[in-house]
Amino acid sequence: MKNSSVNTHMGSITVDNDVIAQYAGSVAVECFGIVGMAGFNVRDGLVRLLKKDSLRRGINVSLKNHKLNLDFHIIVAYGVSIVAVCDNLMESVKYKIEEFTGLEVDKINVYVEGVKVID
Numbered sequence: 001m002k003n004s005s006v007n008t009h010m011g012s013i014t015v016d017n018d019v020i021a022q023y024a025g026s027v028a029v030e031c032f033g034i035v036g037m038a039g040f041n042v043r044d045g046l047v048r049l050l051k052k053d054s055l056r057r058g059i060n061v062s063l064k065n066h067k068l069n070l071d072f073h074i075i076v077a078y079g080v081s082i083v084a085v086c087d088n089l090m091e092s093v094k095y096k097i098e099e100f101t102g103l104e105v106d107k108i109n110v111y112v113e114g115v116k117v118i119d
Contacts, residue, residue, distance in 0.1 A: 002016070002017040002061075002062075002063075003015065003016055003017060004016075004017055004020060004061070004063045004068060004101065004103055013102070015101055017061040017062075017063075018056050018061075020061045020068070020070075020097065020100075020101060021056035021059040021060075021061045021070075022056045023096075023097070023100055024059050024061070024070055024072075024093050024096075024097055025037055025056055025058065025059055027092055027093050027096045027097070028059075028072060028074065028089055028092075028093060030092075031085065031088050031089045031092055032080070032085065032088065033076050033077050033080035033081075033084070033085035033088070034074055034075070034076060034077070034085060034089060035074075035075045035076060035077050035116045035118065036058075036074070036075055037057065037058025037059065037072070037073060037074060037075070038058050038073040038074055038075050038111075038113035038114060039057050039058060039073070058072065058073045058074065059071065059072055059073070063103070064106070065106075066103070066104070067103070067104045067105065067106035068097065068101070068103050068104065068105045068106060069105075069106055069107045069108075069109075070093065070097070070105065070107070070108045070109070071108075071109045071111065072089065072093075072108065072109070072110045072111065073111045073113050074089070074110060074111070074112055074113065075112075075113060075114040075115065075116050076112055076114075076115055076116075077115070077116060077117075077118045078115050078116060078117045078118065082112055086110045086112070089108075089110060090108045090110065093105070093108055094108060
């Protein structure tokens with residue numbers, strides 16, 4: 001189990017990285033133009049859209065030098081500006097994760113794994 005922690009004047013607060021990933025995933029799918037998180041099957045080389053209950057699998061959270069690094073694997077809607085969607089995702093996630101955890105976000109890497117036509 002990997003954890004991220006912050007020390008306060010009253011003690012230490014430890015947050016499981018899966019909790020951070022789940023929260024980041026819920027923030028991400030609220031962003032305009034993002035269809036969902038992507039899951040990648042290394043054996044088959046296939047990318048698939050993850051269900052809402054497994055959003056954290058499309059996100060990797062790591063802590064280096066007391067700063068969070070997040071990797072997002074997403075699927076975007078067809079016809080939207082990928083750059084605009086990714087910029088919006090990075091700004092929203094950075095603000096909300098820092099507010100939620102009290103930890104500074106150092107890097108957010110976004111990997112667009114696919115495009116999906118929305119009905």
